[in-house]
Amino acid sequence: MTRKLSHPTATRSGSGWARAFRSLGRTGLASLAVVAGALLLGTPAAHADVTAKDVQLMLKVVGFLTPPVSGTVAVAIVFDAANGDSKKEAETLKGFLDAAQGGPIVPVARLYSQSDLGSLDARVVIVTVGLPPAELDAVAATAQARKMLTMSTDPTCAKGGKCVLSVRTSPKVEILFNSAVAQGAGIEFQPTFRMMMTGV
Amino acid sequence: MSRKLSLCALGALAVGLSTQSAQAEAVNYGALEEAFGEPVTTSATGAPQKVSDVPMAMTIITADQIHHAAAVDIPGILGEYTDLDVWEWSNGVSDVGARGYDQAYSSRLLVLINGRQVYLDYRGFTDWAALPVQLAEIRQIEVVKGPNSALFGFNAAGGVINIVTYNPLYDKVDEVELRGGTQSTVAGSAVATGQIEKTLGVRLSAGYGRENAFDTSSSSSPFNINGSSANTYTTPPDTITNLNVSMDSLLQINDDTQAGLEYTHTTNHNQLIFGDDYRGYKTQTWTDSLKGSISANTGLGLIDAVVYHNWDHAAWTFYTYPRYDVVDGLTDAKVQDLFNVGSSHSFRVAAEYRESNINSIDVSGSQISYAVYSPSAMWNWQVTPQLDLTNAVRLDHLELSRTGSWPSATTALAAPTLTNADFNDRSFTKLSANSGAVYKLTDVDTLRASFGRGMQIPSLYEYALLQSATVAWKAGNPDLNPSVVTNYELGYTRDLPDYHTKVTTSLFYQTNDDLVSYPNFAASGATLKYVNVGNSDAWGWELGVDGKNGNWRWGGNYRLEYISDHLTVNSSGLAYPILYEGGAPHNLLTGRVGYTLDRWDFDLFGRYSTSYQMPVAREVGGLLYPVYTVPSYATLDARVAFNVTDKAWIAVSATNLQAEKTIYTSGPAVERQAFVTVGMKF
Helix, strand or coil: CCCCCCCCCCCCCCCHHHHHHHHHHHHHHHHHHHHHHHHHCCCCCCCCCCCHHHHHHHHHHHCCECCCCCEEEEEEEECCCCCHHHHHHHHHHHHHHHHCCCCCEEEEEEEECHHHHHHCCCCEEEECCCCCHHHHHHHHHHHHHCCCEEEECCHHHHHCCCCCEEEECCCCCEEEECHHHHHHHCCCECHHHHHHCEEC | CCHHHHHHHHHHHHHHHCCCCCCCCCCCHHHHHHHHCCCEECCCCCCCEEHHHCCCCEEEEEHHHHHHCCCCCHHHHHHHHCCCEEEEEECCEEEEECCCCCCCCCCCEEEEECCEECCECCCCECCHHHCCCCHHHEEEEEEEECCCHHHHCCCCCCEEEEEEECCCCCCCCCEEEEEEECCCEEEEEEEEEEEECCCEEEEEEEEEEEEECCCCCCCCCCCECCCCCCCECCCCCCEEEEEEEEEEEEEEEECCEEEEEEEEEEEEEEEEEECCCCCEEEEEEEEEEEEEEEEEEECCEEEEEEEEEEEEEEEEEECCEEEEEEEEEEEEEEEEEEEEECCCEEEEEEEEEEEEEEECCECCCCEEEEEEEEEEEEEEEECCCCEEEEEEEEEEEEEEEEECCCCCCCCCCCCCCCCHHHHHCCEEEEEEEEEEEEEECCCCEEEEEEEEEEEECCCHHHHHCEEECCCCEEECCCCCCCEEEEEEEEEEEEEEHHHCEEEEEEEEEEEEECCEECCCCCCCCCCEECEECEEEEEEEEEEEEEEEECCEEEEEEEEEEEEEEEECCCCCCCCCCCCCCCCCCCEEEEEEEEEEECCEEEEEEEEEECCEEEECCCCCCCCCCCEEEECCEEEEEEEEEEEEECCEEEEEEEECCCCCEECCCCCCCEECEEEEEEEEEC
16 A cells, blocks of 8 residues: 655646646746757857867877877878968968977977878878878878878868878867777877777 | 775785786876866766766766855755755755655765765765865766666665865875854865876875854754754754865876875764654764775776775764764775777776675674675777767675674563574675667767666665664664666757857656665564665656856756655555655756956855655654655855965855755754855965
């Protein structure tokens, strides 16, 4: 035998759901209005140009490499000399990297065009958006052979198996990780960091 | 397990694992949070995750939010930033519940500090005033609503709160706070960190507080302090004192291995705590804990081994009865391995052993204990970059035991009919599970669906209490079944980057089977036993808003909930103090807003609750508990601070600004409080 003790506010008649929605009252309706308003406002941001935050994230990611990396780190920025956007992004990246000198990772950035790939020498390679497929393949192969960490702000770089990582910070941080490329290049990250990246 | 054995186990782990070669790291919350741009937690699945990726309802209260809180204790802070149920019984003493189901000695919420249980198994509650942690050393408070037993085991039935402190090796915290206020409050705390770069970090902290108990009877509160009516209880203490100290250290043995050691102590005198019978007990408690840990990255994955032991000594005084003392211990040893398979699969496998014991629980001076053996596993599968599935299971095998003699018959009472064999033959195996799916619809929209099945083990008191109540035995029951909580949930999160705001909403349905309760003390005749008393279910809707932009910070929560009890008792009145239906407000609303103007901080917190019911204990006058209706209330807390420098501040804060007295429980009215705090970082 069960006896239910009545709730002081549950004295009106009707089904439980009806009572619930009546009880929702002004407070609940106001809350629903907040939700509805929130859903109507704001739209996802489109992919934007590289930002200082993107570069800061790239440097933070380097800090999770294992064995640990610190101090001066050579960073190669690969661009397509025939593509104005690619060249512009490369120069922007170099500007941000040259300015980022206060942290535990001190980047030394250098631009590489297609004709320079033979002399590619760096711990980290940043691949700009818009590289022709053949050039992208060449960069990936060179970086893998020389055990370099490849990164891009273009998500297709990691998804397409050309980069170890694709990173972005807007609208929220996303780090795509291609374990096959990393394994091929002998790149390892600290395990807790590794578990938080999105595998592709 | 004895204290000596615990120390041996710590040493054995240290020797056994320190020779392993790999790259190891404790979770560096600060670095990971900085990289991913949001708080990081391990309290959902055991693996590190962004809070936006966890497959269950979780709130993280950050250090910055704690700093800006008007409340000066953890239950108060939870009340300001979450929709948890916070029942403030007396000065410094609260019970906290998730999604209703709060009760005196709230037993459904597992509370941990850095994964170490501070929830007290033996009696099934958390003594919030005895937590050995200073607010200044807390990195974040992680709040999980709903069962998470597949990770944390028994007692993570209704929810989990994991208080994560700063890492002594990675984070340097040096801070002093002094506080004075109403109720003759005098308090101080200090935190200091010493580090040998990248090798050793040690953080020491200490806190002391003294304040007067709430002593104002309310005309509408059923609690009658120093009165002579049937509702008279223990005379509250005049002065409450708390002292706690802690040490946390982390040693980088080599690039591959870390070892940690923690010690804590608390002394609390003269608190008024309300037991699971809703009576007010004057208590004194002393607690100590020692914890050792090793972390190593091996070819098999990231292996963590943790051993800790908690000692607790509590003394109760109630009404006119003589003081009685309880000494209990909890030993926990756990090894887990986290590893990845390919780019899409993460696994956690773990084995845990825990032993909880208590003596002086009954008239014969026996010892009662249980041992729990628990294998568990978690599998996280990133099906696509947008879809993430997590499944976790855990088996808990419990063996109960009792040693010692039994009391003889008295002129009023026959000898108890239980024997030690009734306990030593008692064992069971239970399965807990958590499953969740997280689907990122767009860059800013995330859907969650989750299922959880958690276990709440009866406390040692509920299993084995044996006391003479003059005309009856008050007795535990070794045949009690654990309560089972099953939770089904749908959630949705929308980021509004243009408005620097995140909106989260959840719809949940929860069933609770084999609830446990105990008949009113005033009954006479046969042995009074803890029993399973039936089931209860609940559904609810939650909405949370959290935002920060420039000098502004804001947020709030709303919860709508309906609970239905289906009990086998209380058919003709409240003979058992169990009242979940009606025991939680149907509507709970919180809101907060803060602004920083130059050197000034202004923060305001509001909370509104519709009415709810609670049992009222009384010493004489009948077998049934009267039911008291806590009226609807709205409260206001505020803090104003002047930052003298970047590292020094003076703050004036107040709680329950809206009235001199506010009633949250069937206990004493809660008084308005005001504090002046001076703080400095070094």
